[in-house]
Amino acid sequence: MTNTFGTESAAASAAAAPSVPGSQERLAKAVRAAEQALIEFEIAVETFRVEVENFSRLHHQRLGPMYARLDELDALIAEAVAAHSGDRADIERAWEARALVMPMPGIEELFGGLLGSDGVRPVEDPNPPRRVRPGKEAQRLYRELVRKAHPDLAQEDEEKERRSAFIARVNEAYAYADEDALHALAAEWEAGPVPLADLPGEAEVLYARLEWLAERKEKLSAIAAELDESAIGQMMRLAPDDPDALLNEIAEQLLTQVSQREARLAELVRDASGG
Template sequence: MSDEARDETTTGAGPEDAGTERLARAVRAAEDALIEFEIAVETYRIEVENFSRLHEQRLGPLYARIEELDAGIAEAIAARTKDPEDERRAREARAAVTPMPLVSELFHGWLDGEGFTPEGYAMLTDQSVQPPPRVRPGEEARKLYRELARRCHPDLVTDPTERERRDAFLSRVNQAYARGDEEALRELTEEWETGGDQRPEPAVPAGDELYARLEWLASRKELLADAAAALEDSAIGSMLRMAEDDPDRLLDEVADGLRRQIATKEAELARLSAAQE
């Protein structure tokens, strides 16, 4: 609720009982705290998701090249030694990099031997097909996002129809923020200002309704806390904690390390191949 609308619960049209007024103020404070917490969790979720997508985009081909080189090295060793154990290791290494036959055709290129491609996953989850340009959007994008999310958040209202409409709008806001698209966030802000807030006049809540609202807010915060903990405990969350100041730099550093591994393995494979000639 806006401050003006929510103040109606404690002014002339609202409850006169002092206890109910205090409860109404507690509800407003809990709503404000929940919105801030939700914004923080959603911001972190977007960073985790962006990091995951960029990890796959930037590092996936490097990991794939390492697997291919490992298979080639294992095969070269097996060809030289003829040892059954070396041959078994070579078969396992090759199987790990050979895509499942005909799988990609089943989903018109959305699926390969490693699972859904980034494009396929994006289309199934309503994400942008293009990966984000960076893990963490710029400061201006973060500012625009936080301000707009505070104004349009579904948890500010209780009407189911209005909540559904706000859910859809906030999804667009989240997608623009994930891309770091400042212009899109400005356009969404203008859209909201020119007709986004369409809440009906709030009814004066009774004490039991305020208690129910307070309980709902508390349960909602518990769910968010669990979601935040799961994100932090995930593999991607653990990697993000290693580079909270600049996660994109971490990706660059890991990529550099993988390229060094590739150079070493390419030299080893070339040596083994030359020895067979």
């Protein structure tokens, strides 16, 4: 993901001439711009984190059983080859293949009863994500709520805590693409008090605020970089515009590999039985 935080130059210009008339006003404007830039950056990082987490969960739910089934078929094929040849190397390969296998359901369960109509295998999670990327309405509601209720817009500790608790609920609703919950949260925020954030009046406080914003931006940049460089993040680079389509493509490839291995195993069984 691309990280931008384009207020440092404005802040530097305001800080360069504190004695010039109007310099403190420019500094205050730089602080406000930095606050808004940081909020937009946090939105980008959080939406990316949700997509990475959802992709990881869906990858495990949908494709994990297929990978495990492939391991099982590889072990069965290796065992059939070893039984036919009796060769020591083939026997060792069969042992190695079997050691990789975890107990798995049969192919008819995998592609029948255990998979729902949408191709997702039911798991313990009572409310799994439906897609990697929440819909456009959920994205719009999420961004609007964060821009309005972000804790960094408050100066008082009590108000920061109230906003932090509210944003935590917003993040949870967005992670599950729950548009109804996001609409309800939007109504709740509009109905409640929305205190204006009073900007500090003294230059020292404004400078301290800019320093804090810069430090926060660095932490977010590190989080974004870690997500981007993770195995899932790198996988998502293959289809940045439609990660759900990438999951479907991988699933189709795995289904083809399963079918090929099933055919290979059936051939080995026929040869062993003399059929």
